[in-house]
Amino acid sequence: MDTIIPYIGLAYGLFLLGYWTAIAILLYHLHRFGLGRHTKRILYIVLAGSIMLTIITSLVYLKL
């Protein structure tokens, strides 16, 4: 288990990079092309959910 922990960290780091790049693209589209309040609400929900999930997952990762 101890031997794979550094690799998990590296994989998790790369995953977070890809994940946040993809989320940023979604947020950009919602901000740039979205019309009306509904789109802004979706933007905030996506952003809040992604931040929350990243924090929870990172806290669990630190316990590994």
Added chain:
Amino acid sequence: MLEDITFEGKNDNETLLVFTRRHWFVLFGIVMGTLFASFLPIILIVLLAPIIIGHEILFMFCWLIYIMILWFILAYRLTLHSLDTWIVTNERILDIVQIGLFNRKISELHLESIQDISVNTKGLIESYLNFGNIEIQTGATAQRFMFDKVPNPLDIKDAIMDAAKSKEHDTKQGF
């Protein structure tokens, strides 16, 4: 509410009459599917219990990564749903469809080209929740304009018909 909405290429004398997107029920299946999928690893707990015991934190970490991926898929679908819109103004109809993240199609139809409009509400759920398709047949070509699963299709159809009549009247008057 309509006053708040503006879009690229809107003329100064253009008034927004209808702004709509697909009915919320279209998202219901996606949201339920995502919720169901996020709890699927519980089956793994039952099946792989001897392996998981002792590595509970690692299992939870993998589960959370899986939920993050599901969240992204849900966010992607929500984004496409939000960006697919139909706009009716006193001059034209705009059909804005986000096919993928980097594939956006905007079609425009002038009210003068409208020949025929039909509303199609199919099945129990669409009838009960009052949503359906609106098909607009244009005069010159065999091109059809489609409002896909929009709420209150009859009201939208009436608004388009009224706007088309008004436009025709204005054209005859020479405005």
